[in-house]
Amino acid sequence: MCTPTGDFFASLPDAKPRATRWSRKEEKPEGREVRKVYTLGTWRVSREVYLWQLSSLDVKLLVDVRGNPKAGREEQLFKGKDFTKALLSIGVRYEWWGDRLGEEQMEDVEELRCRIKGLLASACPGAICIFGHMHEPHKCHRLQLCDLFPPGHAIQHLMWQDHRQIKMLSHVDASNLYSRWVTYFNDSMAREKQKRCERGSARWRCGRSKQIEEVLQREAKALPVLSWESTSPSDWEEKLRDGKAYRLKLPWDTELLWYPHFMSETEADELEETIGEKITMYHPTYFFQTPSGVTQETVNRKGQARICDDFNFGIQYDNSRDKSQLYVSEKMDSWSRALMHRVEHASESVFNAIWFNHYRDGTVTIHWHSDGNEGLGPDPIIASLSLGATRDFAFKSKREWRGLRKANDGSMFHSNNIIHITLPLFHGSLCVMGKNSQRHWLHAVPAMEGIHRERTNLTFRFWALEGFETIDAAEAQADTQRQFRLRLTPSQRLAQRRARPVILDAPRDAKTTVEEMLRRLENLLPPGLGEVVLAQTEGDILQNDQPLLDELERLGLWPATSAMPIINLQLLPVADEEKSGECREEVSPVLTQHSIEADSAGLQLVREVQLSCPGAYAPPHGDVEVQANGASHWIQEVIQNLSGIQRKSKGKGRISQMVYHQCSEFCALYLARPKSSVHLVITPKRPLRFCDLGRCEAPLLRRLGLYGRLLTEFLGKHAFKVGVQTRKLPRDSQVFAHVLSMDLVAPDLNDLTRRHFLEFTTGAAHGLIALEDLARDLDTGDVHRRAALPSEEACLHCHRCGQLFGDSMRQLLLHLRRCDAPEAGYAEAGARAASAGGLAVELLEEMGFCCGREVRIELT
Ligand SMILES: O=C(O)CCC(=O)C(=O)O
Numbered sequence: 001m002c003t004p005t006g007d008f009f010a011s012l013p014d015a016k017p018r019a020t021r022w023s024r025k026e027e028k029p030e031g032r033e034v035r036k037v038y039t040l041g042t043w044r045v046s047r048e049v050y051l052w053q054l055s056s057l058d059v060k061l062l063v064d065v066r067g068n069p070k071a072g073r074e075e076q077l078f079k080g081k082d083f084t085k086a087l088l089s090i091g092v093r094y095e096w097w098g099d100r101l102g103e104e105q106m107e108d109v110e111e112l113r114c115r116i117k118g119l120l121a122s123a124c125p126g127a128i129c130i131f132g133h134m135h136e137p138h139k140c141h142r143l144q145l146c147d148l149f150p151p152g153h154a155i156q157h158l159m160w161q162d163h164r165q166i167k168m169l170s171h172v173d174a175s176n177l178y179s180r181w182v183t184y185f186n187d188s189m190a191r192e193k194q195k196r197c198e199r200g201s202a203r204w205r206c207g208r209s210k211q212i213e214e215v216l217q218r219e220a221k222a223l224p225v226l227s228w229e230s231t232s233p234s235d236w237e238e239k240l241r242d243g244k245a246y247r248l249k250l251p252w253d254t255e256l257l258w259y260p261h262f263m264s265e266t267e268a269d270e271l272e273e274t275i276g277e278k279i280t281m282y283h284p285t286y287f288f289q290t291p292s293g294v295t296q297e298t299v300n301r302k303g304q305a306r307i308c309d310d311f312n313f314g315i316q317y318d319n320s321r322d323k324s325q326l327y328v329s330e331k332m333d334s335w336s337r338a339l340m341h342r343v344e345h346a347s348e349s350v351f352n353a354i355w356f357n358h359y360r361d362g363t364v365t366i367h368w369h370s371d372g373n374e375g376l377g378p379d380p381i382i383a384s385l386s387l388g389a390t391r392d393f394a395f396k397s398k399r400e401w402r403g404l405r406k407a408n409d410g411s412m413f414h415s416n417n418i419i420h421i422t423l424p425l426f427h428g429s430l431c432v433m434g435k436n437s438q439r440h441w442l443h444a445v446p447a448m449e450g451i452h453r454e455r456t457n458l459t460f461r462f463w464a465l466e467g468f469e470t471i472d473a474a475e476a477q478a479d480t481q482r483q484f485r486l487r488l489t490p491s492q493r494l495a496q497r498r499a500r501p502v503i504l505d506a507p508r509d510a511k512t513t514v515e516e517m518l519r520r521l522e523n524l525l526p527p528g529l530g531e532v533v534l535a536q537t538e539g540d541i542l543q544n545d546q547p548l549l550d551e552l553e554r555l556g557l558w559p560a561t562s563a564m565p566i567i568n569l570q571l572l573p574v575a576d577e578e579k580s581g582e583c584r585e586e587v588s589p590v591l592t593q594h595s596i597e598a599d600s601a602g603l604q605l606v607r608e609v610q611l612s613c614p615g616a617y618a619p620p621h622g623d624v625e626v627q628a629n630g631a632s633h634w635i636q637e638v639i640q641n642l643s644g645i646q647r648k649s650k651g652k653g654r655i656s657q658m659v660y661h662q663c664s665e666f667c668a669l670y671l672a673r674p675k676s677s678v679h680l681v682i683t684p685k686r687p688l689r690f691c692d693l694g695r696c697e698a699p700l701l702r703r704l705g706l707y708g709r710l711l712t713e714f715l716g717k718h719a720f721k722v723g724v725q726t727r728k729l730p731r732d733s734q735v736f737a738h739v740l741s742m743d744l745v746a747p748d749l750n751d752l753t754r755r756h757f758l759e760f761t762t763g764a765a766h767g768l769i770a771l772e773d774l775a776r777d778l779d780t781g782d783v784h785r786r787a788a789l790p791s792e793e794a795c796l797h798c799h800r801c802g803q804l805f806g807d808s809m810r811q812l813l814l815h816l817r818r819c820d821a822p823e824a825g826y827a828e829a830g831a832r833a834a835s836a837g838g839l840a841v842e843l844l845e846e847m848g849f850c851c852g853r854e855v856r857i858e859l860t
Pocket residue numbers: 355357366371384393425443444445457459
């Protein structure tokens with residue numbers, strides 16, 4: 001349940017303002033100089049501004065108490081030479097005390113007191129600044145550390161007010177703030193629970209029978225437990241794909257409730273449709289002050305919406321209280337209330353708000369963060385429901401975990417790493433981030449290039465913050481503003497192509513042209529829409545070369561008479577033609593056939609590909625090859641960088657261009673030197689070497705084979721081979737397989753060598769081994785079976801029509817470009833050529849090829 005639990009915070013008194021040890025002796029102790037102690041956390045403020053503030057406070061020593069000084073988003077503030085040098089340049093010494101005073105060290109209070117004494121004794125004279133992770137002191141362990149400082153220190157907590165200004169909070173005030181915040185939150189939640197009891201489920205149920213609710217509640221309680229420490233890595237991966245719900249127990253007493261199929265396909269479809277109709281996503285404009293002083297304006301590509309009966313919210317991650325930035329929440333409706341109630345049962349919690357995130361495709365992401373905003377309480381429980389494209393939910397520990405974990409062979413091994421957990425968020429999945437999930441972990445939704453389908457995420461939260469205005473107050477406040485937003489509604493034709501209405505801030509700069517506005521929109525609308533123009537709803541098309549504000553003024557829409565009005569404009573298509581690259585929506589009969597054959601994990605894979613089908617096959621042009629030595633090292637490099645969390649180039653960079661498609665478990669990559677008109681390699685996204693393949697990986701190989709076959713459904717009218725090269729590959733190379741069209745028309749003639757040709761065209765048991773066969777070998781333990789390589793000297797023949805070419809690879813290559821025999825006929829053509837036997841050489845010589853008598857014909 002969502003009561004604050006855990007170490008430090010739980011031990012604090014709830015209601016009364018805290019009298020700290022230090023606060024009892026606030027007066028300056030006699031005969032001694034009062035040392036100034038500041039505390040500060042990390043925030044999205046440039047390093048230059050940090051330095052400027054520290055220097056104006058005359059700080060002499062920065063004591064970094066972050067257990068992991070390289071965690072979080074603020075790379076510029078990570079421990080390292082760079083940061084130390086920058087601090088030294090303003091006369092501040094840097095010392096890392098995270099190993100002695102970090103978050104992990106907070107157990108033994110007496111020991112901590114000694115260490116703090118030691119720190120103060122060794123510190124140079126002058127002001128010191130304790131540097132923690134969290135921006136707000138009352139959410140950071142530095143508040144507790146300050147409780148342990150001996151008397152005679154004037155402690156002030158620093159907090160960023162905006163991207164330049166800092167405000168100071170006395171230690172007593174910060175402690176009181178914390179207590180009041182917890183008390184208010186707990187009282188509000190208790191009231192909310194009480195409300196539920198009083199109303200009974202009747203008003204909330206909305207059509208759901210009592211029995212169903214009881215079943216849901218029982219199910220949540222009876223969830224099978226999957227403990228991270230006592231489950232081996234390969235078991236863990238398999239279990240997360242078996243379609244069952246689990247209570248995931250993670251280190252630091254953390255819980256995730258994982259319901260991969262919380263909703264049926266049909267329910268999820270219906271909910272997605274309802275949200276499309278009822279919720280308009282708002283894309284806020286962010287302003288960033290660059291170090292040079294230039295303000296950059298960016299429209300957030302992630303759409304957002306909030307519904308809540310009680311409160312209005314500021315935009316998440318934005319600490320400015322600029323009222324014009326406020327997004328007025330919408331009220332709950334019967335559908336949203338019923339949904340929230342259902343999620344509450346599964347989450348073992350109560351909520352009062354739903355926040356929406358809309359990701360138009362795999363290039364829209366959410367970066368590493370934890371949800372610890374004001375108003376969410378000290379240890380929030382957040383339930384997250386996913387609709388649409390399957391995306392990865394990445395979860396990682398804030399610190400390294402030291403302890404024993406079960407290995408794949410059943411033994412135990414010592415772990416000493418940051419823990420990474422990835423859950424595939426399917427259409428209709430619910431993941432409840434339970435106790436301690438925000439305190440000790442970060443989460444993100446990384447980029448997934450090759451995903452063209454949109455995704456909508458709903459997070460259910462309990463939110464209460466004293467002094468924060470209610471919706472009504474915010475609306476009244478908004479009346480005094482002279483701003484407006486634009487609601488852009490796609491015309492019916494665009495709506496059919498999955499464009500949905502969006503709300504945007506009007507540009508602040510009056511010089512912004514309609515053209516520029518449209519360019520910003522390109523990032524928000526579904527890809528492949530073609531050109532659009534803006535029109536007033538009544539039909540007046542705005543001039544492309546006119547500044548938008550002038551135009552609005554002419555239309556009598558600006559200056560606005562009431563505050564924060566929303567002006568309705570329409571998006572109209574200009575061109576009729578569809579862009580290539582738009583993904584095909586229809587479900588092929590073969591996909592349906594696969595769903596009949598597959599087991600539960602395979603079935604999920606089929607659904608994923610159905611829901612988020614690959615786009616057009618479009619290999620990158622030019623020099624985009626990922627530079628790395630060794631045969632498949634480039635694959636390793638690509639998969640290591642797939643998450644895209646750290647990459648700024650989402651969808652445009654070198655690595656992104658190598659991705660044709662990906663699902664939660666596998667990805668399909670373009671080859672730098674394709675050997676056929678369609679040629680991809682498919683590989684698991686988790687690192688897996690050939691030499692590590694064992695029986696437990698057989699199901700994964702079967703799924704990889706299925707993935708390859710599913711892809712071939714979208715790759716055009718060719719006949720395909722999907723398989724692993726039998727030729728000796730480096731043992732430590734990443735497991736990968738080829739998806740290859742059997743025309744064997746390499747875009748560059750030189751790329752298809754004789755060896756490749758023989759490998760790809762000889763019988764199924766030779767050149768490429770089917771993944772299903774490899775999986776069977778692993779099951780039976782016959783892992784060393786390798787088919788014999790075809791003879792390099794074999795007489796070459798076209799695998800399609802059987803025409804013989806002796807040893808002239810070049811003639812064969814030229815022939816392949818013209819041959820119009822069916823690609824699927826390669827097996828028969830091989831047999832035909834084989835039966836031609838010794839006649840072949842004579843025939844070829846007659847045709848003018850110089851085969852030479854020494855050529856042995858050894859066709860298999
Ligand atoms: O989209 C998601 O699954 C995560 C959203 C999230 O983390 C957030 O809104 O804080």
